[in-house]
Amino acid sequence: MPxxxxxxxxxxxxxxxxxxxxxxxxxxxxxxxxxxxxxxxxRRLRSLLRPLRALPGVEQLEDAAKSxxxxxxxxxxxxxxxxxxxxAGYVQAGQRRMHGRAAAFASVAASPQLTRLLAILDSFPLFxxxxxxxxxxxxxxxxxxxxxRKQWRKxxxxxxxxxxxxxxxxxxxxxxxxxxEAYPQLRxxxxxxxxxxxxxxxxxxxxxxxxxxxxxxxxxxDLAPCEAAWETELHETERASDATLASLRKALSRR
Numbered sequence: 001m002p003x004x005x006x007x008x009x010x011x012x013x014x015x016x017x018x019x020x021x022x023x024x025x026x027x028x029x030x031x032x033x034x035x036x037x038x039x040x041x042x043r044r045l046r047s048l049l050r051p052l053r054a055l056p057g058v059e060q061l062e063d064a065a066k067s068x069x070x071x072x073x074x075x076x077x078x079x080x081x082x083x084x085x086x087x088a089g090y091v092q093a094g095q096r097r098m099h100g101r102a103a104a105f106a107s108v109a110a111s112p113q114l115t116r117l118l119a120i121l122d123s124f125p126l127f128x129x130x131x132x133x134x135x136x137x138x139x140x141x142x143x144x145x146x147x148x149r150k151q152w153r154k155x156x157x158x159x160x161x162x163x164x165x166x167x168x169x170x171x172x173x174x175x176x177x178x179x180x181e182a183y184p185q186l187r188x189x190x191x192x193x194x195x196x197x198x199x200x201x202x203x204x205x206x207x208x209x210x211x212x213x214x215x216x217x218x219x220x221x222d223l224a225p226c227e228a229a230w231e232t233e234l235h236e237t238e239r240a241s242d243a244t245l246a247s248l249r250k251a252l253s254r255r
Contacts, residue, residue, distance in 0.1 A: 047178035057127035
């Protein structure tokens with residue numbers, strides 16, 4: 001399906017431009033959203049690539065994207081915690097975690113992980129066109145659709161499990177949400193379902209943040225004043241996410 005391959009190439013080029021822009025923003029420390037935007041672009045790239053794994057070059061590009069995600073996760077977690085502390089009035093604790101941000105951002109911009117990802121991205125459209133000429137991309141739309149449907153089935157099964165793991169559900173929701181956005185022409189989710197996916201991802205993300213922050217209490221005494229509030233918020237986010245997941249399950253049954 002040449003149209004589907006054209007779509008993938010266009011998405012790859014758009015993400016390449018976004019990543020290049022994020023690199024320059026990080027190098028100059030122009031704004032606080034540069035790292036978040038970089039990570040979102042990498043996540044969208046991985047969602048685009050996941051259904052393409054049989055094609056040449058995809059494995060190397062996925063590996064490069066994963067490595068960059070691993071590099072930036074601790075930096076983003078520290079950034080989110082710092083913002084939370086400052087907004088809650090614990091300015092010194094927040095500012096301590098913001099110390100060295102410019103140097104950290106610059107190190108990401110110049111990192112081997114980002115350099116490698118951009119280098120592979122630069123030649124990836126050529127790999128895709130070569131795959132098309134060799135007949136490896138035949139029925140690409142059908143193959144992508146099949147793999148995306150499998151992701152949806154995994155999510156439905158996980159929500160139906162009474163002992164579901166919220167962390168795993170958060171990852172599965174991200175996967176189907178970004179997969180749907182990567183291939184909107186396959187029409188896997190309507191506007192209501194897209195809204196519920198985004199809400200569930202946000203609710204579970206808030207829950208996950210509190211879990212991670214509470215785990216840091218032993219090693220970081222300056223977080224102790226936040227414990228009671230985070231415990232309360234943890235239970236609130238559990239209830240909120242459960243309600244959203246119930247609505248999401250109903251919407252999934254109507255797909």
